[in-house]
Amino acid sequence: MSQPSFDPSASLSLTSRMSTSPDPGDGLILASDLGNAFGVDFRLRRESSRGRLQRVSRGLYYPSARWDQLRDDERYLIRVRGAALTRRGQAVLCHQSAAVLWGLPMLVGWPNEVHLLVERASGGRSDPGVRCHALGVDARDVTTTDGLLVTTIERTVVDLAATLDLKSAVALVDRALYQDRFGRTPTLTTKDALLATLERMLPFRGSRRARAIIQFATHLSGSPAESASRVNIALSGFPEPELQHPFIVDGKECETDFYWREIDSAGECDGKVKYFNPEYLAGRSPEQVQYDEKQREDGIRRQVHGFGRWPASVGMSQFSLRRRLLELGLRPGPQRVLRGLERPSS
Template sequence: MRRQELARVAPGSYFSSAQWQSLDDIGRTVITARSMAERWASPPVFSHGTAAAIHGIPLIGAYQNGVHLIVERTSSVRSRGNIVRHAIGVDSDDVVLIDGMLVTSIARTVLDLAVDASFMTAVAAADFALCHKRPGRIEKLSLHDLWEGRLPFRGHMRAKRVIDFSTHLAESPLESGSRVNIHLLGFPAPELQVPWRDHLGLIGYSDFFWRMFNRVGEADGRSKYFDDTLGRGRSPKQIHYDEKKREDRVRACGPGFSRWDWDTGMSARRLKPLLLAAGLVPVGLEAAGRR
């Protein structure tokens, strides 16, 4: 293979450019980590965003900031190039072996991200780890126990905020990110995955429901309509038609209905006017209005 057909993924390691371009952020991070692990005499323990990628945890904008490793607290080796070393140490119980690579456990990975990543990124990772639909999900109690067992540590209050806010009911990064922005904008916390029924039976579950405003919110990413796996063999047109019928049945039960996409859910600036137009009122303003 000619040199111009190769992509450099690590010092001395190359990968097919065509295949590299076809990978998503998770795939590229895993390939890079594997290339490094194979060249080092002492196997590293991957952590943070790198560990998240190896576990398959979808993150919001946090993969392309280097390869993250955990080293002993007493280590004098510093971060260099695209290798980010965290001298925080890790117990052997919090390290797992995945495809020949040593990686922090899902719970420990979430806790590390809760300290160092943005609130939105960390919440999305925690929500994924807890998700009630994910095989092998972890329990929130395990995150609390791990947090308590590490005390005191840098950023422990920041991490606790993430753990307390996380939920097993968010089913996508878009739902997690939207929920964070709803919170940061000061709107009331919605109920999640509320079931809706009519005379025909169960309609489905709404992503968000504000009972006091009788308003349903749905966060729909592009994958809902174009991912073949999620579509279960249906065409985008059929998915759109089925979703429209579902929405009409929910509306017939009485609530208003708002829907937004990834670009809106990830942007507080875009989400705020949509929620205000839906009749929602930020908590402080609502309280002032009752005086």
């Protein structure tokens, strides 16, 4: 008997009910969902070689035209969902794989592996593309989001604060704590909740580091680039800035990312998102945003002794930011905090 022809666009409905939803996970194709018919995997791989499908991992495919339009975090989210679906609800996603579901940032990029939390007795045995953490599964640390089992926001943040590089860890904790006065971004947790989870998890490797990073974190950092700047300011021994210091410009209150009262100077760290992301444009053109920002900056400059602005790339570099802040008039002293925490314990 001849095999029916394979139509990848029709098979999408088996896993995702393809729609106009912007959710990148809507295009997942799992080979296992197509049954055990002879040649299914071969035909999927053939469509991949023709450029119609992107092979994400073993048995997991995605339409190439849509894959090419996705950000790195969206691509990793697809890997995570695919791995969870193939395990049929038995997987508890953790570390970076939980972070992507919670919408947390990852400064150094997303891993190739999917991270799963498993019982200690399992020994942490991993499959290709999957890393298992045999740390034990406490029911208090597990919840469901987007239909998948995942570590709670508190457990996810504590795990990553203990294991990520310093700037990435601070950016992630800052985002979890962030309180957006405009209501665009939800607050995910509190510092008290993070520390309570950390205490309950003791003892574990990296606990001292995680505690110091959580204590250094703030709900006032508006972006990962600002968080990285805060880390480099501290590592260079510069005075601690006031965050989101208010000014009145043309009768409206606005804030600066950083303000140093001792030299009456303000600093701003900008990424491209402010000028190109539709959420921040709020219906304005990039040119209008640039003009409004220039008017705002001029209004602040009239009220301070000095004003400095740097891009995200400078905020990420301790040397480059140090040079900018020396030019602004700041003078470094002894390192305040974070000494010895640049690298996670191995």
